[in-house]
Amino acid sequence: MNRMNIRKKDKPRRLTSGMIRVILTCWIIPYIVLSAALIRVSIVRNSRQVENTLHSSMESAGRTVMENLNKAIEDSRQASYDGVIKKSYETFLKDGDENAMHRTVTDYLNRTYKFSRTISNTILLYGDNVRMEYYTYSNVAGATYASIEEFKRDTAEAVRLTARDLDTKTRLICLSGHMYVVRNIVLSNYEPFATFVLELNMDRLFGSMDNVIWKEDGIALLDEDIVYIWPADGKDDGAEMSADRLTRLQAILASSRETEPAPRDQGMVFSYQRNESACCLDMKINDQRYAFVTGLDRRAMLADRMTFLSVYFAVFILLIPLLIATFYFFYSNINKPISSLVEGSEKIRSGLYGSQVEPFTKNQEIGQLVDNFNHMSRSLEESFRRIYAEEIAGRDAALKALQSQINPHFLNNTLEIINWKARMNGNDDVSEMISALSVMMNAALNRNNEMFISLEEELTYVDAYLYIIQERFGSRFHFTKEIDPALTDCSVPRLIIQPIVENAVEHGGDSAGNRIGKLRIFGDRKELHIVVENNGSLSEADREKIGALLSDADQLPGNGRLDSSSIGIRNVHRRLRLLYGKESGLTIRDSGDGKTVSELIICRQ
Numbered sequence: 001m002n003r004m005n006i007r008k009k010d011k012p013r014r015l016t017s018g019m020i021r022v023i024l025t026c027w028i029i030p031y032i033v034l035s036a037a038l039i040r041v042s043i044v045r046n047s048r049q050v051e052n053t054l055h056s057s058m059e060s061a062g063r064t065v066m067e068n069l070n071k072a073i074e075d076s077r078q079a080s081y082d083g084v085i086k087k088s089y090e091t092f093l094k095d096g097d098e099n100a101m102h103r104t105v106t107d108y109l110n111r112t113y114k115f116s117r118t119i120s121n122t123i124l125l126y127g128d129n130v131r132m133e134y135y136t137y138s139n140v141a142g143a144t145y146a147s148i149e150e151f152k153r154d155t156a157e158a159v160r161l162t163a164r165d166l167d168t169k170t171r172l173i174c175l176s177g178h179m180y181v182v183r184n185i186v187l188s189n190y191e192p193f194a195t196f197v198l199e200l201n202m203d204r205l206f207g208s209m210d211n212v213i214w215k216e217d218g219i220a221l222l223d224e225d226i227v228y229i230w231p232a233d234g235k236d237d238g239a240e241m242s243a244d245r246l247t248r249l250q251a252i253l254a255s256s257r258e259t260e261p262a263p264r265d266q267g268m269v270f271s272y273q274r275n276e277s278a279c280c281l282d283m284k285i286n287d288q289r290y291a292f293v294t295g296l297d298r299r300a301m302l303a304d305r306m307t308f309l310s311v312y313f314a315v316f317i318l319l320i321p322l323l324i325a326t327f328y329f330f331y332s333n334i335n336k337p338i339s340s341l342v343e344g345s346e347k348i349r350s351g352l353y354g355s356q357v358e359p360f361t362k363n364q365e366i367g368q369l370v371d372n373f374n375h376m377s378r379s380l381e382e383s384f385r386r387i388y389a390e391e392i393a394g395r396d397a398a399l400k401a402l403q404s405q406i407n408p409h410f411l412n413n414t415l416e417i418i419n420w421k422a423r424m425n426g427n428d429d430v431s432e433m434i435s436a437l438s439v440m441m442n443a444a445l446n447r448n449n450e451m452f453i454s455l456e457e458e459l460t461y462v463d464a465y466l467y468i469i470q471e472r473f474g475s476r477f478h479f480t481k482e483i484d485p486a487l488t489d490c491s492v493p494r495l496i497i498q499p500i501v502e503n504a505v506e507h508g509g510d511s512a513g514n515r516i517g518k519l520r521i522f523g524d525r526k527e528l529h530i531v532v533e534n535n536g537s538l539s540e541a542d543r544e545k546i547g548a549l550l551s552d553a554d555q556l557p558g559n560g561r562l563d564s565s566s567i568g569i570r571n572v573h574r575r576l577r578l579l580y581g582k583e584s585g586l587t588i589r590d591s592g593d594g595k596t597v598s599e600l601i602i603c604r605q
Contacts, residue, residue, distance in 0.1 A: 064208035123197040218294035499568030508534030
């Protein structure tokens with residue numbers, strides 16, 4: 001029994017179960033662990049980012065409101081600092097000219113407050129002994145005279161009552177849904193003679209709060225009174241906010257004030273509720289407490305986090321068919337054919353030589369392995385004979401290949417023997433031609449595999465060719481050279497000048513058969529010019545053929561069959577372009593005086 005257990009434990013596991021274990025341990029489990037860690041880190045980072053962003057947005061909006069309120073308070077004090085209202089009142093007490101005081105005060109109020117965007121209405125209420133009133137409304141703030149009439153009807157007396165206890169202080173009050181800055185204007189003995197009132201443009205004053213990120217709705221409070229309401233998106237009137245919602249926002253403010261200290265000086269205290277449902281901002285302005293509570297759109301706040309989680313879950317869902325496809329791929333492309341090979345090898349082991357496995361075509365490697373197995377199975381019995389036959393056939397093939405090779409040294413040696421015999425017989429012209437041919441043959445064979453040679457060596461190939469042509473045409477051939485000797489040691493590609501000279505000789509000449517040519521080499525080491533001239537002009541057909549030969553097209557002109565000189569100039573041009581760039585190459589043109597000019601340009605960077 002123990003032996004059976006040991007054999008079961010030592011028995012090799014199947015490839016399929018091994019594949020499943022590898023996928024689980026190396027793919028699914030690490031992905032789940034890593035995803036959980038990344039999700040946790042991302043949620044923590046997202047929470048911090050949300051809190052920092054909200055804090056910055058609320059603080060920025062709160063500072064703007066604070067600046068607007070402080071500016072309105074300073075504007076109310078300006079009426080006392082300027083002294084215009086005080087002086088006009090003192091003058092009126094002396095001369096009794098009410099019209100003069102009216103003109104002075106009205107002009108001052110219009111000039112100072114009429115074009116303010118934060119102040120809707122400016123009101124000056126004199127005391128009981130005068131009982132005069134002055135009003136100015138700001139067109140740019142959207143105010144009209146109707147708002148003045150509303151103030152007279154609903155608010156004026158309440159403001160007078162508030163002003164009686166102010167002395168020289170400035171106070172923010174909220175009456176009938178409007179917010180005012182109220183202060184007394186006093187005489188030199190600090191006795192109040194008028195009340196100065198600035199009605200604030202609430203939309204302008206609290207407009208920055210609309211820019212708080214993720215804001216759903218909100219309320220603004222002055223001391224404990226609600227002065228402004230932001231309805232939820234889609235609502236047009238703050239009065240439509242439900243009483244339950246108002247109570248909830250006020251409760252959130254009260255809860256935040258229990259945990260956050262009140263501002264001691266002019267400034268702000270920020271409180272972020274832990275339930276992420278609202279955000280509170282407390283400010284101290286003019287020794288009064290202003291607060292703003294905004295309800296937060298949790299769906300918008302968590303949008304980035306939910307997008308992140310959705311991506312992870314989508315990736316995990318997409319991972320399932322990917323795992324199935326991966327398992328199926330390995331099973332059908334590796335496990336199944338290997339199982340077939342195992343079965344075939346078991347048959348051969350049992351003595352069934354020549355057993356075949358079904359050919360496999362899904363991938364090249366396993367398919368080749370199956371083919372090799374089948375081939376090995378078929379040839380097992382005659383393996384030694386086949387190996388011996390293949391060795392003999394390989395030797396015969398190698399011998400035939402060696403015997404069929406042409407040895408360039410043999411050709412050179414043969415030409416040397418012919419040259420030697422010509423000299424022995426006194427045929428110096430033949431000997432020189434053979435020598436010239438040997439030089440050109442060495443250039444063509446390039447036994448040292450040199451791509452670049454000196455210009456001096458390149459000219460030896462040209463001289464060898466010119467000697468043979470001179471012998472061919474005799475007195476009808478005349479060729480001169482003008483070469484800057486300072487350039488002879490320049491490096492140039494092998495065999496670029498001889499094909500151009502050959503083309504000039506083959507395609508040049510006049511009607512009498514005379515061929516006159518000239519080779520000029522000038523320039524410097526960075527830009528080398530090699531010019532070959534020959535007598536004879538180009539026809540329209542020649543120009544078309546040259547344009548095709550020197551183009552970048554791979555297809556040869558015509559039927560693709562060209563003479564050796566045409567192929568030579570095409571190859572020279574393309575070699576120069578490949579080696580030195582598009583600024584280098586060959587051009588062939590008419591000189592205008594009955595000659596054809598072929599110019600090679602080599603531009604080195």
